[in-house]
Amino acid sequence: MIEHRHLRSICHASLGSDNLARAKAFYTPVLATLGISLVSEYDNAITYGKGYPEFWVQQAFDQKPASVGNGVHFGFVALSQQAVDDFYHQAIALGGRCNGAPGPRPAYGAPYYGCFIIDLDGHKIEASYWQQTEN
Template identity: 75%
Template sequence: MIEHRLLRSICHASVGTNDLTGAKLFYTPILAILGIELVSEYEHAVAYGKGYPEFWLQQPFDKKPATMGNGVHFGFVALSKKQVDDFYHCAIALGGRCNGEPGARPEYGDPYYGCFIIDLDGNRIEASYWQVTEK
């Protein structure tokens, strides 16, 4: 078995939230669609991943209000177009805002199929599926 750290280029990513409880209620079901689970939980933060904390939601360490970064977004791996569609519809039902409906984006290449969401704190997230065909 390959050590999980050898398969990653980034240890983890974090986004701030002003409502940790609300953010957890938003992210837990949409990430579950992609097979991503809640793996760590603290008073000030929660972490999701596939057995390892890769994506964190947290109250800012400096105790100032969380803000989103313009141009920053986090993309999650989907294993099918259906997962992308389900991620999108679940996120919208939980109060997320559409930032790009599910579909192909020719500007990203033929294999790409994805959707874009703005979460409850204004963070931009994506689920994408890359249909790579063997040659």
């Protein structure tokens, strides 16, 4: 059972990869920095989440080579600034490319702290933390 289903607006998201072994070696430790774990593996996909498969990395359904969408990125929730930093450093150590180092982005709102990575297949991923202050 998916807890808090009524609070979710997206069931899952997926990215394409032509090398699932390489994607697994990248995403398993990178997402672990955010408390996200490998949920299941299939012949053509691996899935990650917090109890159920929210994020899929898979071969393209039409069997054509996977490609990157311009203007597309996936943002992951971090529970602290340190988790954003850890996500960034782990991704870089595993071959990801910097697309924006960890830090505040005032244009996104005062509570935003995040980083941007390009994964091994060229997809844009992000980790962000929102520090809301109590009034």
